[in-house]
Amino acid sequence: MTERNILTIFAIHTxxxxxxxxxxxxxxxxRFLKEENNDAFYQSFSFRGCNIIYTNKKGEVKEISWFSFSRIYDDIVKIKEYKFNNDTWHKMAA
Known part of the structure; x- marks a missing residue:
């Protein structure tokens, strides 16, 4: 499991x-990761608040902070708002 994989799953979830x-x-x-940690991810994660701690391929312990999730959330919301505004404009123009 890599940081990129976790953040991609979070982006889709968002x-x-x-x-x-x-x-x-x-x-x-x-909460989703905690529930799936036993079955799907074989205890790959531990948690500190909303921070996710995992072991990467090299065996190093890494942590993804709440602030990383926050930045991705903001980016995804901007994409959703742009799509909504763009679709609205196309409907008005037609």
Whole structure:
């Protein structure tokens, strides 16, 4: 498991989460990982608040902070808003 994989899963989770603010989305994602940690990820993760601690391919212990998730959340929300505004403009122009 790599940081890039975890952040990609979070980005997809954020894109499909509707009506949730940043804090709720990050907490829901950490809850999802905690629930799936036993079965799907074979105890690959541990948690410190909303920070995720994992072991990379080299055996090093790494941590992804809440602030990393926060930045990705902001980027995904901008993409969703741009798509919504662009679709609205196309409907008005047609």
């Amino acid at each position: 894109f499909f989460s509707y009506g949730m603010d940043k804090k709720e989305t990050i907490k829901a994602f950490t």
